[in-house]
Amino acid sequence: MKFLDIGKVAEHSGVPPSTLRYYEEIGLIRSLWRHGLRRQFDGDVLLKLSLISLGKAAGFSLTEIAGMFGRDGRPDIPRAQLHARADELERQILDLRMLRDALRHVADCPASTHLECPSFRKLLKSTTRSRAVDHSRSHAATTAVTRKRSVRGPL
Amino acid sequence: MKFLDIGKVAEHSGVPPSTLRYYEEIGLIRSLWRHGLRRQFDGDVLLKLSLISLGKAAGFSLTEIAGMFGRDGRPDIPRAQLHARADELERQILDLRMLRDALRHVADCPASTHLECPSFRKLLKSTTRSRAVDHSRSHAATTAVTRKRSVRGPL
DNA sequence: ATACGAATTCAAGTCAACTTGAGGTCAAGC
DNA sequence: GCTTGACCTCAAGTTGACTTGAATTCGTAT
Numbered sequence: 001m002k003f004l005d006i007g008k009v010a011e012h013s014g015v016p017p018s019t020l021r022y023y024e025e026i027g028l029i030r031s032l033w034r035h036g037l038r039r040q041f042d043g044d045v046l047l048k049l050s051l052i053s054l055g056k057a058a059g060f061s062l063t064e065i066a067g068m069f070g071r072d073g074r075p076d077i078p079r080a081q082l083h084a085r086a087d088e089l090e091r092q093i094l095d096l097r098m099l100r101d102a103l104r105h106v107a108d109c110p111a112s113t114h115l116e117c118p119s120f121r122k123l124l125k126s127t128t129r130s131r132a133v134d135h136s137r138s139h140a141a142t143t144a145v146t147r148k149r150s151v152r153g154p155l
Numbered sequence: 156m157k158f159l160d161i162g163k164v165a166e167h168s169g170v171p172p173s174t175l176r177y178y179e180e181i182g183l184i185r186s187l188w189r190h191g192l193r194r195q196f197d198g199d200v201l202l203k204l205s206l207i208s209l210g211k212a213a214g215f216s217l218t219e220i221a222g223m224f225g226r227d228g229r230p231d232i233p234r235a236q237l238h239a240r241a242d243e244l245e246r247q248i249l250d251l252r253m254l255r256d257a258l259r260h261v262a263d264c265p266a267s268t269h270l271e272c273p274s275f276r277k278l279l280k281s282t283t284r285s286r287a288v289d290h291s292r293s294h295a296a297t298t299a300v301t302r303k304r305s306v307r308g309p310l
Numbered sequence: 311a312t313a314c315g316a317a318t319t320c321a322a323g324t325c326a327a328c329t330t331g332a333g334g335t336c337a338a339g340c
Numbered sequence: 341g342c343t344t345g346a347c348c349t350c351a352a353g354t355t356g357a358c359t360t361g362a363a364t365t366c367g368t369a370t
């Protein structure tokens with residue numbers, strides 16, 4: 001009864017069966033056994049899917065998320081690494097906040113075109129500066145957020 | 156007058172030539188004319204690339220960004236759209252914060268039973284709630300714009 | 311016993327945003 | 341006038357995260 005087959009997992013998590021199979025295929029989740037052909041999942045998988053969803057929303061790739069779990073399936077990373085990741089997130093949060101504020105300012109700016117708005121120019125300059133000359137392929141820290149939008153906006 | 160060929164644009168903007176050609180192909184930027192085979196760009200393009208970079212950082216797709224320029228090629232961003240994006244950023248910030256907290260919790264929690272730890276569950280639950288139902292898979296409507304090679308963007 | 315529906319596999323397709331590579335062109339410098 | 345090197349085109353490949361479809365196999369309810 002505590003064992004769910006894929007349809008139930010999909011129903012409760014909102015993650016479609018195809019995706020669940022895919023996740024299992026890449027080792028992100030796993031089923032306990034088969035009942036006939038059917039995968040039987042432990043209820044725990046729902047929690048794990050929440051965690052995965054969270055990670056995705058935060059801009060991590062599935063590979064990165066997978067790296068946050070040990071082979072036993074439980075979150076298992078050296079504490080220092082976890083904290084480092086958290087620090088990294090903190091930096092991203094700051095960046096996003098700046099961007100958010102800038103967008104709002106531009107949205108409310110009375111200048112007729114954005115190019116004439118001084119703060120828009122300033123914003124352009126700062127964003128240009130902040131990610132200029134990045135031929136050092138600087139990695140997850142800067143790309144995680146930009147990489148993929150977690151939810152398609154209505155625009 | 157400064158007319159740049161693609162190498163110079165790449166050098167000043169940090170955007171590789173292949174990408175610049177791609178952007179031109181999809182109508183996101185444009186060159187003024189050819190000198191022999193070579194594209195000649197107006198210096199303006201650098202500003203535009205900053206704008207594009209900004210848009211990307213804010214999570215807009217290239218198609219969306221292209222839609223932000225009027226027929227004259229000048230930025231014309233609907234303010235409501237900017238606010239909407241700022242709202243989305245705000246949500247993303249919340250997600251990041253929760254992930255950060257989750258990571259810190261995992262780092263500091265002495266038990267190896269994170270998935271059963273009440274406060275961890277609570278964290279997860281709150282994140283799950285925040286971005287609950289996502290069956291907004293309206294894909295056909297949004298893709299109607301740019302198909303294959305028929306790209307003739309709004310420039 | 312049979313039908314039904316829910317699940318299965320596996321290959322292939324999709325989408326965005328590029329990159330890569332092969333082979334060709336051209337203007338400028340020596 | 342020949343070489344060089346920056347540029348060109350066009351097709352195809354890449355990556356990540358899935359989805360789709362056809363053919364098939366179960367378990368359960370009638």
